[in-house]
Amino acid sequence: MNDFVFHNPDKVYFGKDIMKNLPEELLQFGKKVLMVYGGGSIKKNGLYDLVKKLCSEHGIALFELSGVEPNPRHTTANKGAEICKKEKIDVVLAVGGGSTIDCAKGVAAAAVIASGNVWDLVSTGTWVTNALPVVAILTNAATGSEMDGWAVISNMETNEKIGLGGSALIPRVAFENPEYSYTLPVYQTACGAFDIFNHVLDNYYLAGDAIFDMVLEMQEAVMRAVVKWTPIAMAEPENYEARANLMWASSMALNTILDAGTVHGCACHAMEHELSAYYDITHGHGLAILAPRWLEYILDETTAPAIARLGVKVFGLDENPDAMDGAKHAIAAVSDFCFRTLGLQSTLTDLGIDSTHFRAMAEHACGGGEITGLKHLAPADVQEIYKMCL
Amino acid sequence: MNDFVFHNPDKVYFGKDIMKNLPEELLQFGKKVLMVYGGGSIKKNGLYDLVKKLCSEHGIALFELSGVEPNPRHTTANKGAEICKKEKIDVVLAVGGGSTIDCAKGVAAAAVIASGNVWDLVSTGTWVTNALPVVAILTNAATGSEMDGWAVISNMETNEKIGLGGSALIPRVAFENPEYSYTLPVYQTACGAFDIFNHVLDNYYLAGDAIFDMVLEMQEAVMRAVVKWTPIAMAEPENYEARANLMWASSMALNTILDAGTVHGCACHAMEHELSAYYDITHGHGLAILAPRWLEYILDETTAPAIARLGVKVFGLDENPDAMDGAKHAIAAVSDFCFRTLGLQSTLTDLGIDSTHFRAMAEHACGGGEITGLKHLAPADVQEIYKMCL
Numbered sequence: 001m002n003d004f005v006f007h008n009p010d011k012v013y014f015g016k017d018i019m020k021n022l023p024e025e026l027l028q029f030g031k032k033v034l035m036v037y038g039g040g041s042i043k044k045n046g047l048y049d050l051v052k053k054l055c056s057e058h059g060i061a062l063f064e065l066s067g068v069e070p071n072p073r074h075t076t077a078n079k080g081a082e083i084c085k086k087e088k089i090d091v092v093l094a095v096g097g098g099s100t101i102d103c104a105k106g107v108a109a110a111a112v113i114a115s116g117n118v119w120d121l122v123s124t125g126t127w128v129t130n131a132l133p134v135v136a137i138l139t140n141a142a143t144g145s146e147m148d149g150w151a152v153i154s155n156m157e158t159n160e161k162i163g164l165g166g167s168a169l170i171p172r173v174a175f176e177n178p179e180y181s182y183t184l185p186v187y188q189t190a191c192g193a194f195d196i197f198n199h200v201l202d203n204y205y206l207a208g209d210a211i212f213d214m215v216l217e218m219q220e221a222v223m224r225a226v227v228k229w230t231p232i233a234m235a236e237p238e239n240y241e242a243r244a245n246l247m248w249a250s251s252m253a254l255n256t257i258l259d260a261g262t263v264h265g266c267a268c269h270a271m272e273h274e275l276s277a278y279y280d281i282t283h284g285h286g287l288a289i290l291a292p293r294w295l296e297y298i299l300d301e302t303t304a305p306a307i308a309r310l311g312v313k314v315f316g317l318d319e320n321p322d323a324m325d326g327a328k329h330a331i332a333a334v335s336d337f338c339f340r341t342l343g344l345q346s347t348l349t350d351l352g353i354d355s356t357h358f359r360a361m362a363e364h365a366c367g368g369g370e371i372t373g374l375k376h377l378a379p380a381d382v383q384e385i386y387k388m389c390l
Numbered sequence: 391m392n393d394f395v396f397h398n399p400d401k402v403y404f405g406k407d408i409m410k411n412l413p414e415e416l417l418q419f420g421k422k423v424l425m426v427y428g429g430g431s432i433k434k435n436g437l438y439d440l441v442k443k444l445c446s447e448h449g450i451a452l453f454e455l456s457g458v459e460p461n462p463r464h465t466t467a468n469k470g471a472e473i474c475k476k477e478k479i480d481v482v483l484a485v486g487g488g489s490t491i492d493c494a495k496g497v498a499a500a501a502v503i504a505s506g507n508v509w510d511l512v513s514t515g516t517w518v519t520n521a522l523p524v525v526a527i528l529t530n531a532a533t534g535s536e537m538d539g540w541a542v543i544s545n546m547e548t549n550e551k552i553g554l555g556g557s558a559l560i561p562r563v564a565f566e567n568p569e570y571s572y573t574l575p576v577y578q579t580a581c582g583a584f585d586i587f588n589h590v591l592d593n594y595y596l597a598g599d600a601i602f603d604m605v606l607e608m609q610e611a612v613m614r615a616v617v618k619w620t621p622i623a624m625a626e627p628e629n630y631e632a633r634a635n636l637m638w639a640s641s642m643a644l645n646t647i648l649d650a651g652t653v654h655g656c657a658c659h660a661m662e663h664e665l666s667a668y669y670d671i672t673h674g675h676g677l678a679i680l681a682p683r684w685l686e687y688i689l690d691e692t693t694a695p696a697i698a699r700l701g702v703k704v705f706g707l708d709e710n711p712d713a714m715d716g717a718k719h720a721i722a723a724v725s726d727f728c729f730r731t732l733g734l735q736s737t738l739t740d741l742g743i744d745s746t747h748f749r750a751m752a753e754h755a756c757g758g759g760e761i762t763g764l765k766h767l768a769p770a771d772v773q774e775i776y777k778m779c780l
Contacts, residue, residue: 001634003405008398014650015393213618214635214642217611225604244391245604248650252604257647260404260638 030090077106098143128166142192144254191284212261420480467496488533518556532582534644581674602651
C-alpha cells in the first residue's frame with residue numbers, strides 16, 4: 001500500500017434534529033452570511049424559510065446567491081464572489097446538492113483573490129489554501145462535496161468542466177438531514193446514487209502497490225450499501241433508512257477514508273466531465289453509461305481478478321474459478337444495476353450525443369497525459385470507450 | 391438509527407516515510423516539547439534517537455517524561471503536568487502505544503488546571519475542552535487513543551481505572567508507521583489486536599433504534615481485517631501489510647466513523663477496566679477472556695440474530711436458518727479466535743484472579759446504574775459474567 005495522510009476536519013451533523021445547531025456554527029465565523037442555492041426546491045421543502053428564520057433570530061445578516069446551475073458555471077461563482085467582496089461576507093452557506101456546494105466553494109475561493117474570478121484558479125490548477133469558510137446543508141446524496149476539498153466548475157464558453165481543489169475548500173461544517181432528500185425526483189436519486197457508487201469504483205484497486213486490504217473491504221461495504229438502498233429510496237422516497245444510507249455513503253465515498261493507502265483514481269469521472277461540459281447532461285447518468293463500458297474495455301488478465309471480486313463482494317455473485325468469466329458476469333451486474341435497477345437510458349445516443357466531439361473530449365480528459373486508474377487510459381482509449389457508449 | 395455528529399480533526403500521517411513531517415507539525419504549536427514514553431522499547435528501535443535528532447535539528451527544546459506504566463497512573467500524568475507548568479511546555483508528544491498516549495493526554499489536561507492533578511478531572515467526569523495540544527507517534531496497534539478523545543487513567547491507591555474524555559484530548563497530529571510495531575512481542579500483538587476487535591464488537595448493534603446498515607458493514611470489514619491479519623502479524627512480525635492493517639484498524643475502531651448512528655457501547659471494556667484496575671493485567675487479554683462469556687451471557691432470542699450474523703460476516707461461518715444455533719457457533723468462533731488463534735490463556739484463574747473482588751468490581755463497572763450495550767448489564771449480570779470467566 002502507499003503512505004497516506006488522513007485529515008478531514010469537517011464537522012458533520014447527521015440526522016433529523018440538527019438544524020438548531022446552525023446559528024452557533026455560522027456565528028463562529030461572523031454575522032454576515034451568503035446563502036448559495038439553486039432553484040426553488042429549498043423553497044418548496046421549507047428549508048429556505050427555516051434558514052432565514054434561524055438567521056434572523058440570531059442576528060445573522062443573510063445575503064443570497066440563487067440560480068446555481070446543475071453544472072455550476074464560473075460566472076455564477078464570480079457573481080457570488082462579488083457579493084462577498086462588496087458586503088464583506090464572513091461565511092458562505094451552501095444549501096442544496098453537490099452543484100450548489102461546489103459553486104459555494106468557487107465563491108469562497110474567488111472572494112479572497114484580487115481578480116474575483118474563480119476561473120483564474122481553475123484554469124491554473126491552483127491548490128486553494130485560502131478561502132472564506134464554507135458551511136453546507138446537503139439535500140442530495142451524490143457528489144460528496146459536503147465532506148471533500150473539491151469543486152467542479154464549468155466554463156460553458158470553452159466547454160470545460162474542471163476540478164478545483166484545496167484544503168481550504170473542505171466545508172468547516174456540514175448538515176446532513178436525510179429527510180431533505182425525500183423530495184428528490186426518482187431520476188435524480190438514481191443519478192446521485194450512481195455518482196456515489198462510481199466514486200468508490202474509480203478507486204477500487206486490486207493490483208499494483210496500492211492495495212490496502214481493510215480499505216478495500218470498506219469500499220465494498222459502501223458500494224453494497226448503494227446497491228441495496230438505492231432501489232428502496234427510488235420506490236419509497238420517504239424511507240429514512242434508505243435516504244440515510246445513501247447520504248452517508250455520499251460523504252464516506254469522498255472524505256478520503258476510502259482512499260487510505262490507495263491511489264485516488266478517477267477514470268469514469270474524468271471521462272464524464274467532458275460529456276457534461278459539452279452536453280450539460282446529468283453527471284451520474286453519464287457515469288452510468290460509461291462505467292460498464294470502461295470495465296469492459298480495461299478487462300484483461302491483470303484486471304479480471306479485481307472486477308470478478310467486485311461481482312462477488314458487491315453484487316453477491318457466486319465465486320467463479322475462472323477470473324475472466326467472473327469478471328464478465330460482474331460487468332453484466334453493473335450494467336443491470338445501471339440500466340434495469342436504476343432505470344437509466346443506456347447509451348449516449350439515447351441522450352442525443354454523437355461522436356462529433358469524441359476526439360477533442362478524449363484529448364481534454366487526459367489533460368496532455370493519461371488518466372490514472374486500475375488501468376491507465378490514453379486519449380485513444382478514451383475515444384474508444386466513448387464509441388462503445390453510442 | 392440515531393442522529394450523530396462526526397468530527398475528528400486529527401491529522402494522521404500513515405506509512406513508512408512520514409517522520410520528516412514531525413518538526414513542522416510540532417513547531418505549529420511552539421518550540422518546547424514534552425516527550426512522554428514508557429520503557430526502553432523506543433530506545434531499542436531507534437525512535438527515541440530519531441525524535442531527539444529531528445528536534446535538535448529544528449531548534450525544538452525537548453523535555454522528557456519516561457516510565458509510563460502499561461496501565462498509566464494518575465501520579466505519572468501529574469509528574470508530566472508539573473514539568474509542563476514549570477517549563478512552559480507548548481505541546482505534549484507521546485511516543486509509544488495506547489498507554490503512553492493516554493498518559494500524555496492526562497498530562498495535557500492536568501497542565502492547564504490550577505491543581506495540576508488529573509484525578510480531579512477523572513474523578514468528576516469532567517469533559518475536557520481545554521488542554522495542551524497532543525501529538526502522538528504510535529508504536530502499537532491497540533487502543534485507538536491515537537485518534538480518539540479518550541484516555542484511561544488508573545489510580546492504584548483506590549483500585550480505579552477510569553476514562554477521561556474530551557474534544558481537547560483528540561491528538562492534533564498522529565504518526566503511524568506500521569514498522570514501529572515490528573518489535574512488539576507476540577503476546578502484545580495478540581492482546582492489542584483483541585482490544586481493536588472488541589472496540590468494534592462492543593458497538594455491534596443489530597437491535598433497537600441504533601441500526602445503521604452501512605456502518606454495520608464497515609464494522610464487519612474492520613473486524614474481518616483483525617481476524618485475518620493478526621495471526622499473520624504474530625507469525626511474521628515484520629509483515630508490513632499485516633501490521634498496517636492492524637494499525638489502521640486500531641484508529642478506525644475508535645475514530646467514531648464506526649459509531650455513526652449507533653450507541654457507543656462498551657460492555658466488555660467497562661468490565662475489563664475493573665480487572666486491570668484491581669490486578670494490573672493486560673487489557674486485551676482481559677477482554678479476550680470476557681468477550682465470549684459476555685456473548686454467551688447475553689444470548690437470547692433478541693440478541694441471537696446479531697451474534698449469528700457476527701459468525702457469518704466476520705468468521706465466515708455458513709448462514710444458519712436457526713439464529714440461536716448460528717449464534718452458538720459464532721460464540722465458539724470468537725472463543726477459538728481468542729484462545730487458539732491468539733493463544734491467550736482462557737480463564738481468570740489462569741491469570742491468578744479469583745472471585746474475591748467480583749462484587750465490588752461489578753458495582754463499580756456499572757457506576758451506580760447499568761452498562762449500556764447490545765443488552766444492558768446490571769451489577770448482578772456483571773458478577774455472573776466474571777464468574778463464568780473463572
